[in-house]
Structure formats: C-alpha cells, structure tokens
Amino acid sequence: MSAVIRASEEEPLFHLGEIPVxxxxxxxxxxxxxxxxxxxxxxxxxxxWIDLLIYNSSAVAHGQIWRIVxxxxxxxxxxxxxxxxxxxxxxxxxxxNGLGWKRFAILYAGLIVLGPLLLQAFGYAxxxxxxxxxxxxNFAIFAAFVAMxxxxxxxxxxxxxxxxxxxxxxxxxxxxxxxxxxxxxxLLCSSLLAILLMRRAGYEEPLLGHRFSWSIPGMxxxxxxxxxxxxxxxxxxxxxxxxxxxxxxxxxxxxxxxDPEQExxxxxxxxxxxxxxxxxxxxxxxxxxxxxxxxQRGGESNR
Numbered sequence: 001m002s003a004v005i006r007a008s009e010e011e012p013l014f015h016l017g018e019i020p021v022x023x024x025x026x027x028x029x030x031x032x033x034x035x036x037x038x039x040x041x042x043x044x045x046x047x048x049w050i051d052l053l054i055y056n057s058s059a060v061a062h063g064q065i066w067r068i069v070x071x072x073x074x075x076x077x078x079x080x081x082x083x084x085x086x087x088x089x090x091x092x093x094x095x096x097n098g099l100g101w102k103r104f105a106i107l108y109a110g111l112i113v114l115g116p117l118l119l120q121a122f123g124y125a126x127x128x129x130x131x132x133x134x135x136x137x138n139f140a141i142f143a144a145f146v147a148m149x150x151x152x153x154x155x156x157x158x159x160x161x162x163x164x165x166x167x168x169x170x171x172x173x174x175x176x177x178x179x180x181x182x183x184x185x186x187l188l189c190s191s192l193l194a195i196l197l198m199r200r201a202g203y204e205e206p207l208l209g210h211r212f213s214w215s216i217p218g219m220x221x222x223x224x225x226x227x228x229x230x231x232x233x234x235x236x237x238x239x240x241x242x243x244x245x246x247x248x249x250x251x252x253x254x255x256x257x258x259d260p261e262q263e264x265x266x267x268x269x270x271x272x273x274x275x276x277x278x279x280x281x282x283x284x285x286x287x288x289x290x291x292x293x294x295x296q297r298g299g300e301s302n303r
Contacts, residue, residue: 146163147199151205
C-alpha cells in the first residue's frame with residue numbers, strides 16, 4: 001500500500017485549547033446537531049418543515065435544489081443512528097488521516113451529491129423518488145476504509161473485506177425486499193466511487209486479496225496489519241515489518257533507514273503540537289520502529 005499525502009493536509013482544522021479538531025469530528029457533530037433539531041421540530045408539531053429538507057425528485061425538478069444536500073442531515077433519534085455515527089467517526093478518522101482533510105471533504109461532498117443525481121435520473125424516467133438520511137454516504141466511507149485496509153481484523157478474526165461484502169449484500173437485499181431498487185443503485189455506486197477514489201489516492205492493495213491482472217513473478221503486496229480491535233496498526237505487524245527491513249539486505253537497509261532518534265524527535269514534536277490522534281497508521285508504525293531501534297541500541301551499548 002502506498003499513498004502521497006501533503007503535509008499541510010495532515011494538520012487538524014483548528015484546536016480547542018490542546019484538543020485538535022478534525023473534519024470528521026465536525027461532520028459527526030453536524031449530523032448529531034441536525035438530528036436533535038429535527039427531533040425538536042417534529043416534537044413541536046411542525047413536521048411539515050422537515051418535508052422541505054427531504055430529497056424529492058419532483059420538487060428538485062421544480063427548482064428546489066437545496067434538497068440535494070439537506071436530505072443527508074435529516075435523521076430521527078435511534079440506536080441505529082448512534083451506531084452509524086460511531087462507525088462514521090471511527091472509520092472516517094482513518095480515511096481522513098489517509099487522504100488529508102481537503103480530499104476527504106471532496107470525497108464526502110461528492111458522495112452526498114451522487115445519490116440525488118442518480119435518483120433524479122429515475123425521477124425523469126417516470127419513477128418518482130424520495131430519500132432522507134446519509135446511510136449510503138456513511139457506508140461508502142466504510143468502503144473507503146476497506147479499500148485502505150482490506151485485511152483489517154474485525155471480531156472473530158474476520159477480514160474487513162468480508163465484513164464489507166456481507167454488509168453490502170444484506171443492505172442490498174433489504175432494499176430490494178422493500179421495493180427500492182433505486183437505493184440499491186445508490187448504495188453500489190457510492191461504495192464503488194469511494195473505492196475508486198482511494199485507488200487513485202495510492203491505496204492499491206487488492207480488495208479481495210487477489211489481483212485480477214498479470215503480475216511480475218516474485219513480487220508480493222506489502223500488507224499492513226491494521227487491526228480494528230487494537231485501534232490501528234498492530235504492534236506485531238510493525239515488528240514483522242521491522243525485522244523484514246532488517247533482513248532485506250545489509251547494504252540497502254543501512255543506506256535507506258532513517259536515524260531512529262531523529263524520527264522519534266520528529267514524531268514526538270508532532271504529537272506535542274497536534275496530539276497523538278493526528279498520527280496516521282504509517283506514522284504510528286514508524287514511531288514503534290524508532291522506539292524498538294532505540295531500545296535495541298541501548299541494550300547493545302550496555303553489553
């Protein structure tokens with residue numbers, strides 16, 4: 001897996017005291033605040049106002065363009081909404097770390113607009129559509145996470161790729177059973193768009209564990225052991241990566257490996273400025289490797 005991230009996009013949007021505030025935090029807060037506002041409006045007996053925010057293909061065709069965006073922030077309180085926000089924050093944080101906040105903002109905005117554009121085509125074909133909520137958008141963020149870490153371990157050791165395919169199948173069947181084939185199209189296209197954009201960003205590990213093209217003999221994909229249960233890149237995989245780099249060749253490793261003390265100082269300086277949550281998976285692995293190298297160097301000097 002490889003990706004190019006601009007340093008300026010790794011920084012949080014702003015700080016509240018010592019706390020770094022990222023785009024994903026603002027998105028979760030916005031969805032939650034919108035849910036509370038919708039609930040209060042409905043409780044006051046003005047549910048008709050909410051209808052002005054829901055996507056409606058006929059209304060959009062008559063000029064009510066704002067519905068293309070506002071539909072995503074119409075939700076009612078439920079346990080499923082809480083679960084959806086937890087998933088958005090957890091997986092969206094990793095996607096934002098991988099893309100940078102600017103490209104993550106473009107991805108999320110594009111996903112919000114994609115659904116209504118697809119549904120509008122059904123409306124022009126004589127099949128009126130209504131739609132509310134950001135379930136498909138947030139599921140696509142999970143798809144983007146899976147494109148980054150298809151082998152991430154979930155509960156019971158199930159890889160992220162299989163969890164994604166299982167949820168995609170269940171969600172599609174649920175919508176088909178409810179006679180909503182247009183929403184199935186939105187779900188599939190949103191997930192596909194998110195995966196393709198992550199591929200364009202440089203995350204090229206095969207989604208299903210195999211490449212469907214000719215490959216050079218002897219070449220293998222470098223897999224990163226991101227663990228959902230452990231909250232990131234697992235220490236065991238980081239150690240395995242370190243040992244592989246050390247045994248890969250004395251000439252190349254000695255010439256290309258950065259000084260562990262300088263690497264540690266750089267990462268600790270970033271943590272002091274923006275907090276440990278600002279480190280992405282690659283930087284966490286680099287911090288672990290530098291720590292191990294310094295400890296090993298200290299042990300050798302004591303002998």
